[in-house]
Amino acid sequence: MKFTCNQQILSKAINTVSKAVTNRTTIPILKGILLRAKDNTLTLTASDLDLSIEKIIETHVSEEGETVVLSRLFSEIIRKLPNEEITVELKEDNNLTIECSSSQFNIVCFPADEFPNIGEIEEKSKLVLNRELFKEMIRKTSFAASLDESKGVIVGVLIELEENSLNMIALDGFRMAVVKEDMKNSEEKKIIIASKILSEISKIISEVEDENVGIILDNKKAVVILEGTRIVLRLLEGEFIKYKDILPKECKTTVTLNKGDFLESIERASLFAKEGKNNLVKLSISGNDMTITSRSEEGNVKENVMISTDGEGLDIGFNSKYLIDVLKVIEEDEIKLELNTGVSPCLVKPIEGNQFVYLILPVRLSGN
Amino acid sequence: MKFTCNQQILSKAINTVSKAVTNRTTIPILKGILLRAKDNTLTLTASDLDLSIEKIIETHVSEEGETVVLSRLFSEIIRKLPNEEITVELKEDNNLTIECSSSQFNIVCFPADEFPNIGEIEEKSKLVLNRELFKEMIRKTSFAASLDESKGVIVGVLIELEENSLNMIALDGFRMAVVKEDMKNSEEKKIIIASKILSEISKIISEVEDENVGIILDNKKAVVILEGTRIVLRLLEGEFIKYKDILPKECKTTVTLNKGDFLESIERASLFAKEGKNNLVKLSISGNDMTITSRSEEGNVKENVMISTDGEGLDIGFNSKYLIDVLKVIEEDEIKLELNTGVSPCLVKPIEGNQFVYLILPVRLSGN
Incomplete structure (x- = not known):
């Protein structure tokens, strides 16, 4: 040679x-x-x-x-x-x-x-995705996948082709990310790709100039096709949780608020939130006011966020890390929270449309 | 309050x-x-x-x-x-x-x-230094100080006020940095400041806008005075090595070369230099050619650097880290090396003047 x-x-x-x-x-x-x-x-x-x-x-x-x-x-x-x-x-x-x-x-x-043979793959069905869209969907879901390798398929992100949409879903038992993009698909299909592999793919497609990314799907493998580059990856095998079943269908309280203000307040409140105590921050929702409080032996904090509420007020506790993770990937200025009780899941959604839903489980407050 | x-x-x-x-x-x-x-x-x-x-x-x-x-x-x-x-x-x-x-x-x-009282200091003698100059002198010497806290004063940099110059010196037993700046001083003085404290001072003076830095010296303390900021530091006590005595007075071989080419070649050669083997690279100097070689079980490398030599050729081994550290802080395009034998120290100097001298001890080559 x-x-x-x-x-x-x-x-x-x-x-x-x-x-x-x-x-x-x-x-x-x-x-x-x-x-x-x-x-x-x-x-x-x-x-x-x-x-x-x-x-x-x-x-x-x-x-x-x-x-x-x-x-x-x-x-x-x-x-x-x-x-x-x-x-x-x-x-x-x-x-x-x-x-x-x-x-x-x-x-x-x-x-x-x-050297191992990375193998050929038969081009049965090919999905063509806009590169930026694919990167965005990875960014908005992969953080929510489990990091625990022993947890099976939930270390992966479910990519779901439905008749009229492409959905990506990740969850770790405490929170879930569901991102949806309108798209006509000739066949329905579900594959699961490990979150850390998707992160590597995201880095690689950032370096190329291709506008679109081709993905060839097989039962056990997928191949991402770019100009001069081919990425072959092993799919995760197993049944992904029926995520639609765990999304609450109704809500008693809807809160509309500014995402930036909410994120900054949660970040400040989290300075007193300790990992050993589930990074607990408490949200008290009442009328047009949300107070966020947290305390540790070092002190305490009280933050006020202007909101508009439709429904009953309530107190609910969260692991601040899960709120921060979600708020950081959302680009919308205004968002809405859908709540039921202090011990039921909270949904984070856009004001209009269904391009994303994040579900976060609350942390039980003492006294609830 | x-x-x-x-x-x-x-x-x-x-x-x-x-x-x-x-x-x-x-x-x-x-x-x-x-x-x-x-x-x-x-x-x-x-x-x-x-x-x-x-x-x-x-x-x-x-x-x-x-x-x-x-x-x-x-x-x-x-x-x-x-x-x-x-x-x-x-x-x-x-x-x-x-x-x-x-x-x-x-x-x-x-x-x-x-809270401890950081104390006042009597303004017996005050040194005024240009901020950029002081930062440069710290950058060009502090890396050569010993990191081993048990080694006494050599974890520090000697700051020496002589009648016509300000000198800063650091050494760790394997290499030494001597940097000199012409300056009239009314009194002669020597102080030693821990290298890690000098690095912090360098960061702080990078953040201010003062053109000059005032330093008040005491026997046990020094105070660095900036606009709105006062830095009080403990001096290291002890006798610094008589560094002038260990600088060789004569040399048999003088090599003049381009610093950038030399640094890049040493960096490439150091890819095969292993820490367990003193990061050994070998320099063979002969006429207008220097070859740099290194080997490990993974392979070997041979680099050629154009030089001009005055004196006899020789072979000499170095810890590549020490050469790289020195060459990285030097700004001059052309430098000279002064050598005697394959087992005597090498000096790195500017082509003209005496604004710096770096001394590096060689690593004994097997067969020498």
Whole structure:
């Protein structure tokens, strides 16, 4: 194998695929990047078995071939070279030489045939999504997925294709995010993708210039197709909770308020909210006034937020972290809260439409 | 105590003094900031006993008094309040109320009389330094001081006033930094300030607008005077090494080279330099060519740097970290290295003048 490539282009490609490299693996070859030079293109591939990224760049190939290089070392070498032509050549005994300007490196490689095959996928159904929309939907849901790997599919985000909408749903047992986008779909489908994989995908699609992202779905895998980049990911298998059933259908109290003011007040109140005490903040809703209070041995705080209320007043406690997480991803200036009692879930919704619903379980206040 | 103050001004003042707050103390009151309201000024003071910072801001004081607030909590509360007027009032039982817009906080305070007195200092001799120059001299020396608290005064930087120059010197047993600035001084003096305190001072003087920094020297303390800010610091006591005696007076080989090229080559070579092996890189100097080599079980590297040599060629090994640290703080494009043998110290100097000298001990190469 021998190819010549510009330093900037090669460095950017390494940066993309290395997002799939894990250092927590016991399989040494997974710390590597597969380099395959053929037909004047270089294909770089990295994989942690759950997520694989393949990037194709144009290069001058004078000898076809393939090998696997240690990702960390290769990436640092290429990054620190000057912006000039780099010549990479595989010599005997799995030795790779990298030459650029006045630098010459020799690095030890792994045989390419030990690298896992990331596999092909049959293009049965392809979903085309606007890149910015997909990123936004990931941002607005993935934070709510469980971080606890033992909890099964709820470490993932459910992507649900319905006849007239694309829905993304995540939950962790304490809160739930449901985001909806109007879209005609020829077939209904549900897949679950691990939240941390979606976050990596979000980073990768931020770096490309494609307007749309193609997603090919299979039963066990999905492939995200971008210009020059292919991301193959393993789907989570299992039954996702029937989320529609847990969304309350009615509410006794609706509160309309300014999201920015509410977020700032909750953030200040949370200065006294302690993790050991569920980060408890108490909301007291009465007429056009909401007071938010919190206390610890260090002191206490009382915040007033102007609201408009439709229905009965009530007192309710929340883990401030869950409120803050939700309010931070909402872009709308005005939102509404739908409440029933001090021990029933609270919904956070837009004033109009159904593009999102967040559900947050309350923390029981002593005395309730 | 009761005062009213703008949020931005108070927040900035807290940020300055909190640099002297340590969380690693067993004395609870040192986690606090002393607030003293008097004559329409608020004085904020924090101290870790080695470093004390006092900041005076104008406020409207309606009741004089003093108290001590927990730095972390007070700082977060004030930072998160809107940019409006804040009213702070000390109530009974060491309770402090903070009111701003629709927020009301109560925090528990410490009695002010338990706070250590940072002390006055007699203005025997005052040194006036240009702020940017002082910051530069700190940046160019403090990295070379020892990090090992058990090593006595070498955790500090020696500041030496000579008749015609101000010198700053730091060393850690493996390398030494000597920086010199021409300056007339009426008296000769030597003080040693802990490197980590100098780094804090450097941050504080970056935030002010003063052109000059006044330093009042005492035997055991120094006070840095800025507009509205006073920094009192404990000097390190002990005899600093006679650094002039360890600078070699002669050299057999002088190498002149481009600093940027040299730094980049050393950084690339250091990718194979391992901490367990002293980060070893080997320099082979011969005529107009220097080759830098390094190897590990992962591979090896050879870098060529164009140089001009006056004297004999030689091979010498270095801990790449020490070379990189020095080359990063030097601004000059061209520098010279003065060498004797492969086991004697190397000096890094400007092409002309004596504004800096860095000494680096070599690592013995196997076979030397």
